[in-house]
Amino acid sequence: MLRPTRATVLLTAGLVSLLGMPATAAAAEPPTDLYVDRTTTLCSDSGPGSDAQPFCTISAATRTVQPGQTVHINPGRAYNEDVVINRGGLPGKPITLVSELGDSAKFRLAPGKTLTVSGASHVNVSGLDAPSGIRVTGSTDVGLRALTVTNNPDSVTIDGGSSDVRLQHSKLKTSVRVESARDVVLSRNEIQGYVHPAVVAWDATGLVVTNNTIRRDCEAGIKLSGGSTGAALFNNVVHTDFEAGCADPGARYGIEVAQTATAGTRADYNLITGPFTADRIAYKWAGATYADRTSFHAGTGQGAHDILTPTSQGVGAVDGSPTIDSADATAPGVLLTDGLGREIGDDPRVPNTGKDGGYLDRGAFELYNNLVAVRAELEPGWAPAGTPVKVKATADSRWLAGLTYTYDFGDGTTPLVTPATTADHVYDKPCACTVRVTVSNTARQQVFTQLSAKVTANTPLTAAFTAQPVLPKADAPDALVLPLSVEADAQSSAMPWPVDRVDVDFGDGTKESRSTLEPVRHAYKQPGTYKVTTTLKDIKGATSTAERNVEVGYTPAGYVAVRPARVLDTRTTNTPVQGGAATPIAVPVHYYSSGPHHTAGASAAVLNVTVTGATEDTHLGVWPSGQARPATSNVNVKAGGTSSNTVTVPIGADGKISAQLNSGKASLIVDFVGYYQPDAGQRFAPITPTRVVDTRTAGGALGGGQTRTVKVAGVNGIPADATAVALNLTGTGATENSHVIAYPHQDQRPTTSNLNLEPGKDKSNQAIVPVGPNGTITLYTNSGSTHLVLDAVGYYGPNGTTLFTPVVPQRLADTRTSGKLAPGAATTVTGIPANALGAALNVTATDTTGPGFLTVYGHGGVRPGASSLQTRSGETVPNHVTTPVADGRVTVWNSYGGANHVITDLFGYFTRG
Structure with a gap:
């Protein structure tokens, strides 16, 4: 729930002055504010009415409010109560009722409920919506501001001997009746009479009706009767072409003053709209009617500066209206803010025809300058120091005359203040300066805009560029970044003038052109060293070229x-x-x-x-x-x-x-x-091949259609938080053609496979299997039965140590050129990067003389008991092998089953990244 700040309280004090009340004397202690809020369950009418525990009803506050206190009323819900203020303040210490959120968010009374100020003095009410009416009776020094009333005739009444009542800045769809009262001021209101005259007075002495916009239904816009003497009617706009159902279908008048009310009554600088016909007459004064200003002035001495127009079209706060700058700024009750609280302004497009050359508008509303925005252009916006530049400003304003432009070029020089819409300047040194253009009008409105000035050194165009690999970002891993992408960026070039064209030759037959100096990306088809050439051409026709060799390779991932x-x-x-x-x-x-x-x-x-x-x-x-x-x-x-x-x-x-x-x-x-x-996924930790399960010694063969859950993480040196495990999966003793699937979740078996089996043949395949619940994976075979052997060769997870760098597939070794690997013999494979801790290989055994297996491990290490691939007599058998690496080498050992040719291909390697 919003509460007023100290600034809001100060503004409320300013509001007292705006309502024309006596200035508040300084007090030793500021008055305690009261609060009303029926939207909260914390409210209580028996409580203190504090911010922490507000009253639930306005009436509870008006019964306890003391002189100098302000009652802040929450506008969230309508108050279903008749509000009566029958206690007052003191001179300089009024009691005040305001909307907690300001006049634009009015506090409301429910339909049928009214506000009455009775027998009270020194009272202010601001920001109230009272649909069914307001009455001030027998009261003195009452300020009513920013009120809204929407229903019923004569629903705003000031009577009972009231005096010094001010009704201002309000929107009233009702008649205002002043009866048996004195010194009442109606100013800057929009009043739409309902059935009866918009403003009707009876025995109201000293009534002031100034700068109101009045639409009358019946009888008259303003009607003074009885002893309503000493009135002042100035600067009002009275529309007579508005009507609804009237009880009296007789003649209607803009202003009607009875014989008994003419003594001391003055009227001038009013504007009355027609159409003027036999029953629609501008004036009735002391029983005589006047159809035009000239006869009215001649017969009464009043209305010398009145304006009569045949229609209300084009009258009001609109361009070309006769109300603009034509009122009397010295008239009684004049306010220098209009019905919307805006300060008055001088429209420089029209002559000031108001009294003594004044520029106050007639009616409740001023034609607002409405300075909305300013746009600016800097030409050139990019140039070497010493080049003259020009700023051109365009203001979005109702009128352009009377505007002042302030140009701050952002280089420490004194800002230029001028009525001109352009300004010239010369920067004496390079900078990235911000130009600020501020426009002010006579109503003290200001708008501004900023633009950038790039001031460069006055040197020749010299091309330069950087070339960096483009990688996926960790916070946007799915962004469109192709492998082997490189970005060439020439923004480091020395460019005294803007670039007109950028040509990049990537050295692989691909060329790109741009009209702006923005980075250019290219995805190479394969790693290598490429000569990249960048050529710049600026708007003055100068050209410059730079070239460099760029290493393109895969990034650890x-x-x-x-x-x-x-x-x-x-x-x-x-x-x-x-x-x-x-x-x-x-x-x-x-x-x-x-x-x-x-x-x-x-x-x-x-x-x-x-x-x-x-x-x-x-x-x-x-x-x-x-x-x-x-x-x-x-x-x-x-x-x-x-x-x-x-x-x-x-x-x-x-x-x-x-x-x-x-x-x-x-x-x-x-x-x-x-x-x-890159910048995604889990690191890999290669391990010495370790046997995880062998159904030949535990559990027995896996039958067709059956599953078996195997624990792979949290055992055998693989941490429990591993996310995936690299396994060598071997099937032996298969009874028929089948396939084996290794997967993480027992109830979510995929349709893919990891190993295809044939009866009588031992087959191996490496698989990277995500870890399922409790560090397990599930094995399944679709038919027959088979024994399975699982050897772990590494794992992925938070404790992983290496990243993978792919390579263009390359052959490292082929014993077909050097002789077979004999049973029990080993061969060393080189060509892996020296910093590699692991490698992804494809190892193939061919021209095999007898069944057996190969084991691949890091060079110089202890040969593990696990196998990497099963060899079969007369067959060529490949397998993907992930293995530790030492000094860029691995060892391939052949079992004692038979001689083999061994082919080793490299597809990538693991490093610490």
């Missing part, structure tokens, strides 16, 4: 595991892949309820790729789209067989990868299981 999604299955489209033709595959990096969606922020994808139904023995290679097909391979398959493998591959500049069969035809199935992205 964290791993983001996703719900596995099948992104390609050529069996459903009957479009098998064919040897010699690359197949593009769009890679998603998020999976939503509507399906997988690609969002270009990832640098590499992790896939499970299956080849089935091959027409001949063949192999499949996977690589980034847009790059040349490498010599590496990922999946080897025999004719008629099914083979799968995990693939980690960089994403191409178009957001895709390419896959190509070496020969023959086959169906291709691609499952998306995760991705690497």
